[in-house]
Amino acid sequence: MAAEITIKVNERSWKVAASADTPLLYVLANELHLQGPRFGCGLAQCGSCSVLVNGVETRSCVTPVAAVRGKSVTTLExxxxxxxxxxxxxxxxxxxxxxxxxxxxxxxxxxxxxxxxxxxxxxxxxxxxxxxxxxxxxxxxxxxxxxxxxxxxxxxxxxxxxxxxxxxx
Ligand code: FES
Ligand code: FES
The missing domain is CATH 1.10.150.120 ([2Fe-2S]-binding domain)
Structure with missing residues (x-):
């Protein structure tokens, strides 16, 4: 069930409506319209969706959006x-x-x-x-x-x- 989740992306706070298990990649692309992280394999195998979470490279295709609550996400942008x-x-x-x-x-x-x-x-x-x-x-x-x-x-x-x-x- 979708709920409002606050995430910090590129030093800005965003409130998004998403299920807790929605992949971070989908939220970045579809809600925040960021083109940096790209969908490749969807299985954490290729790296095209990578972002930094608290400075650590993270595969956004397999990271639930709820997992980055309270953390700092940086995309290519x-x-x-x-x-x-x-x-x-x-x-x-x-x-x-x-x-x-x-x-x-x-x-x-x-x-x-x-x-x-x-x-x-x-x-x-x-x-x-x-x-x-x-x-x-x-x-x-x-x-x-x-x-x-x-x-x-x-x-x-x-x-x-x-x-x-x-x-x-
Ligand atoms: S899309 Fe390939 S690792 Fe995420
Ligand atoms: S996949 Fe074409 S430049 Fe890497």
Missing amino acids: GLPAWYAARQKLSVTPALHPVQQAMIDEQAVQCGYCYNGMIVKASELLAKNPRPTDAEIRTAMKGHLCRCGTYPRVIKAIRRASKAMSGGAA
Whole structure:
């Protein structure tokens, strides 16, 4: 039965009418009209629906909306502001450095997987600013790309890591 649930998404509170077990992805897409998290497998297998919940990458397709009550959800749309808050920047950049690096490396092909990839890579660099290639591969292994862009994803994450550390990309 639908009930009113308050959730915090991209630093804003929203009241949504939903059953407690409605997947968070459906609420984000259908109620809040956010295009960042995408429906891929619906089974927590591909990563295209990933969001951050309290800074931790979470598959929104299998997360009941009630599970994020009292927590902070960040979608792709909120990543630049999330980054600016973490880094204590006075100005929010238009793009998170991972987004910029994906553009600079021309990493994207069809793009379907990329919103989730960017969310995951942002989580990785927040925890581990200078990951090795092996650490990048391990972190990203749950994100499937049917276009096979994995080598470019790794290059872009390396580039973002350098940029975030103040080094030349
Ligand atoms: S749609 Fe959620 S992991 Fe594939
Ligand atoms: S770029 Fe097409 S699925 Fe990854």
